[in-house]
Amino acid sequence: MRLRSCFLLLAAPVLLAQTRIEYSEQKKVWLLHTDSSAYALGVNPRGELETLYWGGPVWRIADIAGATGGRGQSSFDPAQSNIREEFPGWGGTRYLEPSVKITRANGQRELVLHYSAHAITGDDLKIVMKDLSDDIFVTLNYHVYGAEGIIRKSAVLLNKSKQEIHVESMQSGTWSVPHGEGYRLSYVTGRWAAESQLTREAIHTGTKVLESRKGHTSHNFNPWFAIDDGSASEETGRVWFGALGWSGNWRIAVEQTPYSQVRVTGGLNTFDFAQPLKPGESLESPPFYGGYAADGFGGMSRRMHRFELTDILPHGLQSRLRPVLYNSWEATTFAVDEPGQRALAEKAAKLGVELFVMDDGWFGKRNNDKAGLGDWTVNPQKFPNGLEPLAKYVNSLGMDFGLWVEPEMINPDSDLYRAHPDWAMHSGDRPRSELRNQLVLNMARNDVKEYIFTVLDKLATQYPIRYFKWDMNRPFAEPGWENVAEPKELWIRYTKNVYEIMDRLRAKHPQLEIESCSGGGGRIDLGILQRVDEVWTSDNTEAFDRLGIQYGFSQIYAPKIMSAWVTDVPNMNGRSTPLKYRFLVAMQGALGVGSNLNKFSAADEKLATEMIAAYKSIRPTVQEGNLYRLLSPQQGEVTANEYVARDGGQAVLFAFLHSQQYQRPAPAIRLAGLDARATYRVQILGLMGTMDYSGAYLMENGITVRLSGDYDSSALILTRL
Numbered sequence: 001m002r003l004r005s006c007f008l009l010l011a012a013p014v015l016l017a018q019t020r021i022e023y024s025e026q027k028k029v030w031l032l033h034t035d036s037s038a039y040a041l042g043v044n045p046r047g048e049l050e051t052l053y054w055g056g057p058v059w060r061i062a063d064i065a066g067a068t069g070g071r072g073q074s075s076f077d078p079a080q081s082n083i084r085e086e087f088p089g090w091g092g093t094r095y096l097e098p099s100v101k102i103t104r105a106n107g108q109r110e111l112v113l114h115y116s117a118h119a120i121t122g123d124d125l126k127i128v129m130k131d132l133s134d135d136i137f138v139t140l141n142y143h144v145y146g147a148e149g150i151i152r153k154s155a156v157l158l159n160k161s162k163q164e165i166h167v168e169s170m171q172s173g174t175w176s177v178p179h180g181e182g183y184r185l186s187y188v189t190g191r192w193a194a195e196s197q198l199t200r201e202a203i204h205t206g207t208k209v210l211e212s213r214k215g216h217t218s219h220n221f222n223p224w225f226a227i228d229d230g231s232a233s234e235e236t237g238r239v240w241f242g243a244l245g246w247s248g249n250w251r252i253a254v255e256q257t258p259y260s261q262v263r264v265t266g267g268l269n270t271f272d273f274a275q276p277l278k279p280g281e282s283l284e285s286p287p288f289y290g291g292y293a294a295d296g297f298g299g300m301s302r303r304m305h306r307f308e309l310t311d312i313l314p315h316g317l318q319s320r321l322r323p324v325l326y327n328s329w330e331a332t333t334f335a336v337d338e339p340g341q342r343a344l345a346e347k348a349a350k351l352g353v354e355l356f357v358m359d360d361g362w363f364g365k366r367n368n369d370k371a372g373l374g375d376w377t378v379n380p381q382k383f384p385n386g387l388e389p390l391a392k393y394v395n396s397l398g399m400d401f402g403l404w405v406e407p408e409m410i411n412p413d414s415d416l417y418r419a420h421p422d423w424a425m426h427s428g429d430r431p432r433s434e435l436r437n438q439l440v441l442n443m444a445r446n447d448v449k450e451y452i453f454t455v456l457d458k459l460a461t462q463y464p465i466r467y468f469k470w471d472m473n474r475p476f477a478e479p480g481w482e483n484v485a486e487p488k489e490l491w492i493r494y495t496k497n498v499y500e501i502m503d504r505l506r507a508k509h510p511q512l513e514i515e516s517c518s519g520g521g522g523r524i525d526l527g528i529l530q531r532v533d534e535v536w537t538s539d540n541t542e543a544f545d546r547l548g549i550q551y552g553f554s555q556i557y558a559p560k561i562m563s564a565w566v567t568d569v570p571n572m573n574g575r576s577t578p579l580k581y582r583f584l585v586a587m588q589g590a591l592g593v594g595s596n597l598n599k600f601s602a603a604d605e606k607l608a609t610e611m612i613a614a615y616k617s618i619r620p621t622v623q624e625g626n627l628y629r630l631l632s633p634q635q636g637e638v639t640a641n642e643y644v645a646r647d648g649g650q651a652v653l654f655a656f657l658h659s660q661q662y663q664r665p666a667p668a669i670r671l672a673g674l675d676a677r678a679t680y681r682v683q684i685l686g687l688m689g690t691m692d693y694s695g696a697y698l699m700e701n702g703i704t705v706r707l708s709g710d711y712d713s714s715a716l717i718l719t720r721l
């Protein structure tokens with residue numbers, strides 16, 4: 001993150017014909033266009049940068065009033081409190097959340113940023129801001145993802161002064177919605193096995209902070225926000241939204257000022273944060289992506305999903321559809337061995353599984369969670385001939401082979417710990433806090449990073465591994481770091497080094513895919529998603545609970561990313577749902593199976609085979625189509641989601657009944673996103689016979705899905721004729 005670089009004065013602004021960025025020299029205003037939104041900012045007479053517009057598309061830059069600098073209302077309410085500053089440093093008369101805060105070696109702390117230069121290159125805009133006294137610069141970088149409706153902000157702080165500075169806050173940027181009140185905030189919160197619980201509440205004056213102080217993204221909050229005009233619904237109303245691309249400590253502060261302004265500042269968490277910058281060094285913030293939807297929360301999610309599929313995932317639109325996966329964890333836990341895994345693999349292959357993943361337990365002395373993490377050599381009792389025979393056997397069955405790893409962790413009972421106790425995060429000789437009997441490796445250290453890279457590289461070279469499930473099962477504690485000038489740098493360097501390992505592995509092994517898991521959904525964000533192909537959504541695989549978790553997840557992240565397994569019942573909460581229900585819930589994302597296949601009856605096998613075959617026939621629609629959340633699991637007895645293929649040729653409706661009371665009939669479900677003029681052939685999954693309806697009828701009248709009793713479910717496949 002810290003780079004030596006030299007500052008070049010930017011060339012005079014050039015407006016390329018194809019650019020989505022306009023500039024008015026006369027007004028000092030930039031207008032950024034996406035297909036579905038616009039964003040404007042400008043320089044006021046004091047040289048400060050102000051947000052001028054964020055909303056639906058506007059095409060006339062002349063309509064955007066230049067930045068005025070506002071007016072102070074009293075000696076207590078200066079002008080800066082009344083304007084929407086785009087990236088305020090802390091200094092002068094500023095009392096709102098700053099985007100950047102520093103202390104110089106001489107003790108001076110003010111950083112007052114004024115416009116200095118800018119450049120437009122294609123869909124990129126750079127604006128250079130400079131402190132009014134010192135050679136301390138901030139370059140604001142904007143990129144416009146025009147078709148996707150997303151704008152990326154990030155910032156680089158460069159110390160060109162003659163003294164060292166200490167950065168105390170480095171944010172990616174501030175998003176300000178139009179002046180006013182009555183807004184609502186949506187965010188997801190949760191905990192292990194209960195991630196992604198969608199919460200929506202009124203924004204009141206004051207600051208609400210969503211954050212992680214745990215070292216990873218965390219199950220507790222996800223780095224995403226949505227603000228609506230107070231009345232948006234799933235398909236109507238104005239929604240402004242944003243998400244950070246960072247998997248370490250992050251922070252999003254949603255602030256409604258007493259001056260009727262709602263602003264969202266996000267970036268690196270300021271908690272326990274410190275970054276020294278010597279003269280010539282710089283610090284870059286993570287990216288903060290933002291968008292606007294005039295078509296409600298559904299419109300917001302569809303834009304986010306498209307953006308992730310196109311611009312975030314490692315291979316973008318070239319990524320393969322996610323294969324149907326089998327994972328051994330819930331079937332065998334730590335008791336893996338070659339005969340046992342072979343038997344599961346044979347059964348999985350017969351069902352139509354395409355990727356067989358062996359989970360925890362294959363290495364070191366890993367017979368439970370008390371030992372072995374760190375010793376990434378194959379356990380000779382369980383696999384006397386190494387992993388090769390199993391991996392090759394899996395391949396011979398027509399499946400790819402995947403392997404679970406937890407590279408960032410170490411058990412005190414491991415050879416690695418006995419050799420390198422100093423590699424575990426610790427604070428001098430103070431006690432080391434274990435969680436799940438494990439400590440966190442200090443991945444900020446370059447020797448640890450290199451060691452872990454070598455271990456994973458060796459595994460990927462030695463065996464035909466197509467897929468790593470990369471797990472991380474505890475947050476940080478005692479984040480000390482000896483013999484470095486600033487131990488607090490650990491927070492950032494750790495994440496950077498994890499990213500680097502993944503980037504290098506992928507570059508060296510182009511076929512390799514990675515799943516991000518952190519005890520379920522503890523590391524899901526737009527930073528890790530640039531390096532992994534899917535995420536483990538939650539350790540809670542109980543199908544009814546999953547409907548709620550998937551509902552929250554889908555607000556932000558695309559179904560293709562959302563790994564969803566069918567597992568056994570009764571599940572962790574004691575609930576039992578029918579196998580069909582479990583399949584249909586999991587078929588709404590990247591389908592996997594985690595059941596103990598040794599216990600499957602012939603009827604279970606038959607149903608599973610049919611369901612997997614059906615899933616393959618709707619997979620592009622589910623994974624890469626447009627999602628319409630028709631009925632929310634947060635309301636009523638029926639949950640319904642519809643997926644419409646990108647080319648409109650297929651649509652799939654999933655419907656679930658929780659507990660029917662008083663024989664109340666399930667409501668007619670109005671579909672969305674169809675062609676009103678087209679006719680669709682509707683088939684109920686698993687039943688013979690079809691019915692034809694117009695898109696208009698299906699969207700206006702809706703369709704009645706037969707559901708009764710407890711945990712009933714159905715899927716309808718629509719083919720445009």
Ligand code: DGJ
Binds near residue numbers: 360473518519538539
């Ligand atoms: C936590 C993961 O979420 C599970 O799926 C499984 O991989 C275990 N770790 C293994 O220890």
